[in-house]
Amino acid sequence: MPSKRSTSSSSKKSNDALTLLKADHDKVKKMFKEFERLNNDESDEECEQLAKQICNELKIHTTIEEEIFYPEARSAIEDDDLLDEAEVEHASAKELIEQIESTSSADEKFAAKVSVLGEYVNHHIKEEQDEMFPQCKKAKMDLQGIGEKLMQRKQELMSEMGMDSEEGEEAGEAATGGARRSSSRGGQASRAGR
Ligand SMILES: [Fe+2]
Numbered sequence: 001m002p003s004k005r006s007t008s009s010s011s012k013k014s015n016d017a018l019t020l021l022k023a024d025h026d027k028v029k030k031m032f033k034e035f036e037r038l039n040n041d042e043s044d045e046e047c048e049q050l051a052k053q054i055c056n057e058l059k060i061h062t063t064i065e066e067e068i069f070y071p072e073a074r075s076a077i078e079d080d081d082l083l084d085e086a087e088v089e090h091a092s093a094k095e096l097i098e099q100i101e102s103t104s105s106a107d108e109k110f111a112a113k114v115s116v117l118g119e120y121v122n123h124h125i126k127e128e129q130d131e132m133f134p135q136c137k138k139a140k141m142d143l144q145g146i147g148e149k150l151m152q153r154k155q156e157l158m159s160e161m162g163m164d165s166e167e168g169e170e171a172g173e174a175a176t177g178g179a180r181r182s183s184s185r186g187g188q189a190s191r192a193g194r
């Protein structure tokens with residue numbers, strides 16, 4: 001039996017699209033938890049700052065998904081309903097984000113709006129990770145290539161929005177460091193299974 005040689009270079013950081021998107025998901029989930037904690041301590045200013053950060057993270061994340069990941073997923077997995085739903089969920093999340101951005105923590109519904117956004121986003125993340133991502137894996141999308149595009153676009157958006165990227169350095173490293181592509185992966189291009 002010919003053993004499938006999967007000499008995956010374990011030294012390389014995983015920058016595939018799904019890993020990257022999941023890292024965003026984890027980050028934002030943590031931020032929502034942190035918001036609940038701060039909110040209980042009634043530190044208004046910090047709450048407001050964190051809420052704005054959450055909104056920025058989400059705007060960037062939804063943008064890179066809509067511009068890059070969803071179109072790729074739509075053509076690869078052929079489940080239009082799933083993608084339509086995801087896009088509609090993004091649209092309603094954005095409405096809530098706009099509301100949060102245009103109010104301050106002095107608004108008595110401010111915390112409620114952030115909490116609802118958190119519930120909403122958690123639900124959306126779950127659907128992506130439990131339904132969409134497994135289908136993307138099966139569909140043999142070029143997750144590495146898409147991951148690089150996502151990363152680049154994310155950095156662009158972050159600098160447009162004047163956000164510091166503590167992650168930016170890491171991301172930049174990943175984007176350029178990937179150039180060390182050895183020639184040892186022959187033969188896979190020619191059989192893109194359909
Ligand atoms: Fe999404």
Ligand SMILES: [Fe+2]
Nearest residue numbers: 021065125128
């Ligand atoms: Fe997502």
